[in-house]
Amino acid sequence: MRNFFLLLALFPATLGLAQKKAKSPKKVKVEKIAASITEAELKEHLYVIAGAEMEGRETATEGQRKAASYIEQHFKSIGLLPGNNGTYQQTFPVFRDSLINASLTVNGKAFDLNKDFQPTLQLTRPGSQYFSEVVFAGHGIVDPDAGIDDYGSIDVKGKAVLLLDGAPSSYKTTKRGWRAPNGLYGKYNSAMSKGASAIIIIGNGFPRQALQPNGNMYTNLYADKQPASLFTVSTDLATAIVGESLKDLIARGKDAAIAPAVFKANTMLELQKKVSQLESTNVLGYIEGSDKKDEWLILTAHYDHLGKRGDVIYYGADDDGSGTVGIMEIAEAFAMARAGGNGPRRNVLVMAVSGEEKGLWGSEYFSENSPVPMDKVTADLNIDMIGRVDTERKSADTLNYIYVVGDDKLSTELKPISEMVNKKYVKLSLDYKYNDPADPNQIYFRSDHFNFARKGVPVIFYYDGMLQADYHKPTDTPDKINYKLLKKRADLVFYTAWEMANRDSMIKRDLELPAMAR
Template sequence: MKKTIYLLPLALCCFSFSYAQKKDKADKYAATITAGDLKKQLTIIASDEMEGRETGTEGQRKAAAYIESQFKKMGLAPVAGLNGYQQLYPLYQDSLSSEITVNNQPLVYGQDYISPAPNNETGNNTSASIIFAGYGIDDSTYSDYNSIDVKGKVVIFFLGEPKKEGKYIISGTNRSSRWTYPGLSIKLAMAKARGAVGAFVISQVQESFTQRAIDNSKKSTLYFPREGAGTPVNYALLSHTYAKTILPNTFDTLLKQVKSFQPIATSWLTENKLPVQLKYNRFRTTVNASNVAGVVEGTDKKDEYVFCTAHYDHLGKHDGKIYYGADDDGSGTCGVLEMAEAFAKAKKAGNGPRRTMVFMTVSGEEKGLWGSEYYSDHPFFDLNKTSADLNTDMVGRVDTERKSADSLNYVYVIGHDKLSSDLPVINEAANTRNGAITLDYKFDDPSDQERIYYRSDHYNFARKGVPVLFFYDGMLKADYHKPTDTVDKINFELYEKRVRMIFYTAWEIANRDDMLKRDIPLPEGSR
């Protein structure tokens, strides 16, 4: 009994000493993250030379090369098997030529129809008839296909979806469903699943085609080839004048119904015995974009991983104006660089993390989370061994709509009560150590109208089950996605506080005994 009494104070003393040492080490390296260094990095990332860093452009490649050079300079290791520090992923750009005849009469491109290059493939299809399929929807709550057989035929349908008593029938709310957005791709896939060989599409608002629409339809912008998307039926968008020749007796009435969101009655779903031939030739160019990753290898838990991510792309250069993206997301990118340098210094001094730290800046976020989606489908480290992703997207400015007294001492945190019950405990403790800024959970609800939970790269980790925290300043107004998102608008004092707090959070996750628990289901929803 006496032995225990004597040893307990000694054990507590050793624990306190160990904890104090651990705390002092974290403080030492957090202090290397300074407003001055953040500004130095951001002035380069958001410079004229980077041309707005649009994915797939020379500006994006320059930014990737710069980030890679910084990882090398800091002493981070590349990932084995990558192209240096870069994980390349393909983007496609398509051009298309087409010939369409209906009832043995050729249609005039740009006058009767256009066939946008995306979603159309090389092919030659024929049909003996065209069948009207309403909105082209086949859903459990509403279907245009229940009374028609479209196998081997060309379908013709309107964009959009119907309402009843002021609410969309499918969602049951004031918000449209997936049949409106992404809409067309789903409808084309449904037509194919039902056996159609082609589709004619009518936009209720686009009566004819401008020269710009005609030119743009012949060549796609760069796009990300999503796995499992499949190839839908080939389609053409018809002018109203030509659509009326296919539906001569009903078009005007149907157009009025669709413009007022009325359901299409079964009696209107008719078949027109007109032979159709669709000839398409697609030509594809591949352009590589990249994610840039550097590693600080762990010690006794080096086969477990903690990611710090941000997207380094922005909107590029258009109409002679550069979209600098200093806050979005130059701020997150430079935060990742500064945290990487702090961990690298700790490693060099013999105080490296127990888990392997992975600092990854991704591209394609502004286009649809392309780079992080590619990584989550082609990970170079086991996602089941990835303890967490700390994502930083816009942390340099102040939300202009925030009217509370703490407007210069806050950050929005998304993901804290999802996937892992460890997250809020760790993050809030790290924040207290950093001097306690307000952690605002305003945007953390997945059903929030801004849908922030789904709008940055952390989501592609979350959908694979990896616990995530997303740090964000809320700057959705002011200079958001404008050429005026520039370095001079950054609040560097607050920026420093936020990045240091994220560093402390990463430090704790990297050095604790256990990986984060995965004990909370992923909320239902999608981007």
Template sequence: MMKHMLVAGLLACACLGQAQKDSVAMQYAATITKADLQKHLKIIASDEFEGRETGELGQKKAAKYIADYFRSLEIPPSIDRGYYQVYPLKKESSLESKLMVGDQTFNFVDDFFFWLGFSGGDYSSDQIVFVGYGIDHENYSDYNALKNQDLTGKVVMLLDGDPYDSDGNSLITGKSKMSDWGNDWRKKREVAQSKGAKAVMIVKPNYKAQVGRVKYFLENPGLTLDYPEKRGDAVIPAAFIAPEVADAVFAAGKFKSLEKIKKTIKKKGKSVTREMDVTVNLKVVRDAEEVKAENVLAFIEGTDPELKEEVVVITAHYDHVGVNKEGEVFNGADDDGSGTVTALELAEAFQKAKKEGNGTRRSILIMTVSGEEKGLLGSEWYSEFPIYPLENTVANLNIDMIGRTDKDHEDPNYIYLIGSDKLSTELHAISEEANSVYTGLELDYTYNHPDDPNRFYYRSDHYNFARKGIPVIFYFSGVHEDYHKPGDDEEKIMYDKMVTIGHLIFHTAWQLANQDKRIEVDVENEFTD
């Protein structure tokens, strides 16, 4: 990674020696103004739009506002004479789900939770097998300690994270840094499933704090894409349980407490496992209905006959999380009203250039997506059913939360860039040059590091392009105290900051859409062959 960053930096420096400001580009970038951004955001992030929750009336109102604006710019509709890409969803609530251990009953949210992705029904067993941390690695294996015991039809219980020794080092990495096993519970589920487990219960050490951060999503219906191709291989349920639930299992199985088990593993540096004759039933309730949602697209065709089939895609998600049970509206001014209105202003800038005879050589697609807050659903749908071929997609520039600052920055003139070098060193160099020549922001790559525990690279809509091998940049200002709270309101937005970031994105897209040669995918990673 650092090698690629160095190469890209050298390329950028080499380019800067010759770089000159493009007065034509600057003319159209200047149309992105504080007044226009504020005009749009006061509407998009108002109570009238009801928190813009995907599939609900507020999201439909926002979609119409965006489409009407594209129409007012005289951008020709390109999808069935309209601007919407409609996609099907399944809306499901799991609040009535229960977990029974012996003669005790535990409640969804209060004691355990799970995400969507597997079928409803009863998952029961007369045995629970505790498999330590559920890791199967050459340096440490909980399954070796089981001596290849058959797990077919049994429920497996395991600890979240990594096992650590008394010196504070992971037994997998040998360092304080957590391993991929500790960071990805899906990897643990995959191994348990491969060994025949019926379901997995994952013990969350700080359950109350962690469930508090996602409680809103658990108490409200979840959404999944609904199409046959999405089904894929079936996965077993993975339920995250409070330590108290784990201790109830151990008590029923006449085994030591959770804390004693963790201390034993830490002291001895090896796994602790146990098969217990304890009845368990995970009752997964799915109250479901079918709904639809919309991505809103504005396609500005390129002017070069040989290059116009190639497309630079700019995305932002216009959905947010709706209204809570107390009637509080989550207006999502920053998340992602800030990105949405910036995308609208970018559409105006590129369309104005086109109308005045200065259109870009390649085509520009401005796409505001919904479903991001429910699992990147709108962008996933587009990546699976693209309106414009993915093989012709040059890059994706994704804008998500650019209107506030985080606790790590006193000066607002910064932006986190994520992903710019992960598939194309040239994209990174173009981005660096655009900033050096036009905007002078502090470009912070903290969250671009492959070991970033926040995993932001995987958490916004650019990811659905990156996983298809398309170079991406994710523009992000970081998390603040109003993230996913009712306080994310328009009056707290820093519009001057947004203008500068909007100019950076415009100049980056302008270069991508006008240079003679399309940027190359020249970095090997998990998405390249």
């Protein structure tokens, strides 16, 4: 970047000398380093990252590869060292399904794909399954905390299970999300844990639009055991299995749990698909530490988004272009300090992650295949959306706040450090709304920091709360970013990172990982 060499004049050492001898960070005024993070450069980067050429940066697409190349070139230009065993990109496999054919028959009657049933491609392996009976297990809810198990004592190992959608009105829970006991995948996982070979959900909205030609992408093609097939079916098809009593079961199930039952029905499920192997990458660069170079601080933000739907681009300027350009500028600030002989004591690894929108894929892969020892990582500071304002927020500090998530978990030292740094340098209003374990959004488990937390690494997640307005819409564009606020939030992350990278000891790990409530 053009400001890199300009601001380098603030420091007495040349880049070459800096690599040989690092000065104490206490001898430089950190505000001068933070001044390299500018609204202009944040905006310049974001109009590229969230521009039309990047095509929405969907994982394992050409747009994502272009974005990765842009970030890598920036890391190289500011002098970051390659962060993945000598390379700047860490590749992980991605698989994509293309549907060839699917069929479903009950007692010899064939039903129509999309009109009466649809398979979930990534969970259903190619082949045919034949069942002489189907187990009806009500809503399929298993929630030990609520004392509920819709399967009762019935054995479903190796069998096909038929489930109602949703939950009865009598079921009360604060758990939310797709993995909640009453969510689709919560039910699927419960049936899997019971040993079911096929799960059939009675769904709404039939007939449905045809599945996309390329299906959904996923990363877990290989598994220690094969997953159960998952089909969603119409009430007409479910009636062919259960009979006319299905209407009564559905009616009673609106208010209360339904006892399991077995129905005789010769049921055949068949799927043919093509599996293609693709790949995606995380982009990693690091600033070498001085006297504590066996320890690491990690900064993360995901650079992927939703891609294109036809000709419509989902730009993802806030989600998470804002976090991506934030860590790019923070990396430049650390690099300039290091080049001037003033930075940091620990290695600072800066990683732009892909696959977050698909299910935290890139950070999960990194956590399982890390080029740095996780027990030597003092903390992960993760940014996911810091360029907009929460449209539901009505308090007076709307233009001077940030949601801070996770600072009260895993370490008692995180919150005091975070608050001290903010009070000294930035003076944002720190909002802890999403730290509440009862928060229905369960934000703590929904971004890349969680894959560090589950490995015991203390984490702080910075977030603007923009879950309404343009969230996951093609209208999340760079012209709607508040660049002044974006810079201020990036400053907070930089100052916090500076403190953590230069303190005498690693952040202690003295609290337990909270249980996932979704």
